[in-house]
Amino acid sequence: MILVTGASGKTGKSIVKKLAENGIPVRAMVRTSTQMEEMRKLGAKEAGIADMKDGISVNSIFKGVEKVYHICPNMSPDEESIGDLMIRAAQENGLSQFVYHSVLHPQVESMPHHWKKMHVEEKLMKSKLVFTILQPAAYMQNILGYWDKMMQGGVYEIPYSTRSQSSMIDLKDLAEVVFKVMTEPDHYYATYELCGCEQLSADQIAEIVSQKSGKKVVARDLDRNTWEIEMRSKNMAEYARETLLKMFQYYEQFDFIGNCNQLTWLLGRSPNTFGNFIEEFILENKIWE
Numbered sequence: 001m002i003l004v005t006g007a008s009g010k011t012g013k014s015i016v017k018k019l020a021e022n023g024i025p026v027r028a029m030v031r032t033s034t035q036m037e038e039m040r041k042l043g044a045k046e047a048g049i050a051d052m053k054d055g056i057s058v059n060s061i062f063k064g065v066e067k068v069y070h071i072c073p074n075m076s077p078d079e080e081s082i083g084d085l086m087i088r089a090a091q092e093n094g095l096s097q098f099v100y101h102s103v104l105h106p107q108v109e110s111m112p113h114h115w116k117k118m119h120v121e122e123k124l125m126k127s128k129l130v131f132t133i134l135q136p137a138a139y140m141q142n143i144l145g146y147w148d149k150m151m152q153g154g155v156y157e158i159p160y161s162t163r164s165q166s167s168m169i170d171l172k173d174l175a176e177v178v179f180k181v182m183t184e185p186d187h188y189y190a191t192y193e194l195c196g197c198e199q200l201s202a203d204q205i206a207e208i209v210s211q212k213s214g215k216k217v218v219a220r221d222l223d224r225n226t227w228e229i230e231m232r233s234k235n236m237a238e239y240a241r242e243t244l245l246k247m248f249q250y251y252e253q254f255d256f257i258g259n260c261n262q263l264t265w266l267l268g269r270s271p272n273t274f275g276n277f278i279e280e281f282i283l284e285n286k287i288w289e
């Protein structure tokens with residue numbers, strides 16, 4: 001049995017689905033009974049409610065599982081203390097592998113959410129647990145959050161330079177790697193950087209979306225003060241707001257690019273391209289209808 005934490009988020013859903021489709025018994029850790037139902041529909045054998053910030057609750061959901069895939073909630077100020085609780089529960093329950101969902105370039109101290117993941121990686125290395133660390137780049141799926149605005153207004157608007165590049169990964173490729181590293185022993189104590197092979201700017205992303213959808217879309221950078229005012233009005237938590245601002249600043253100055261060799265090797269094929277990803281999305285969602 002594999003425990004997937006943060007199972008009902010964007011990342012968790014794709015991983016639960018992939019493991020379950022491949023016949024792996026999954027226990028999904030969620031927060032509500034509605035999410036439990038959703039996890040069962042995705043194929044999870046079990047779903048249980050637990051609070052990642054509560055040691056007793058975390059320990060009880062670890063009972064009877066062999067391995068864990070740990071996904072911390074996005075922009076969590078508690079990533080390190082949550083990591084401590086997960087590691088302790090894995091040790092106390094004798095897990096045979098701890099796979100940690102980290103991020104590309106956790107070494108970057110000026111992005112607090114990366115730096116916290118670096119510290120969790122270090123804790124794992126000192127834990128005496130059998131670990132595997134995955135360091136994914138930004139997901140192609142993030143762009144879909146802008147889809148309606150792109151199709152309605154013809155604008156892809158982001159709070160950093162539209163020339164800044166990233167080497168995005170398709171979550172489906174990531175899920176395939178998770179299945180592999182959790183079912184083959186060759187990946188014990190490995191750390192893998194997981195990136196697509198393209199280095200795309202927002203301008204290029206808009207161009208590709210235009211070509212594939214037939215709707216002219218242009219990228220535009222949004223002033224970060226305007227973004228911040230909007231997020232305050234939407235009550236975004238202060239840690240998330242400040243951390244995202246630091247991330248945008250970093251992307252603008254340095255891009256967010258890694259290498260696709262490890263992902264290509266793990267998949268045994270080329271990673272998905274962004275153009276193909278958008279084509280698949282259009283087809284799956286019958287967007288022309």
Ligand SMILES: NC(=O)c1ccc[n+]([C@@H]2O[C@H](COP(=O)([O-])OP(=O)(O)OC[C@H]3O[C@@H](n4cnc5c(N)ncnc54)[C@H](OP(=O)(O)O)[C@@H]3O)[C@@H](O)[C@H]2O)c1
Nearest residue numbers: 006008009010011031051052072073074103136137138139
């Ligand atoms: N997005 C990217 O491009 C990208 C790239 C690389 C790495 N990552 C990393 O991927 C991770 C996951 O991102 P995501 O967007 O999939 O996360 P997410 O949507 O925030 O999902 C995390 C899940 O954890 C649950 N959760 C929150 N607090 C909890 C608690 N105290 N106890 C139990 N469950 C709790 C949430 O439940 P509710 O739904 O009820 O809130 C949510 O379903 C993050 O650590 C992020 O840094 C993301």
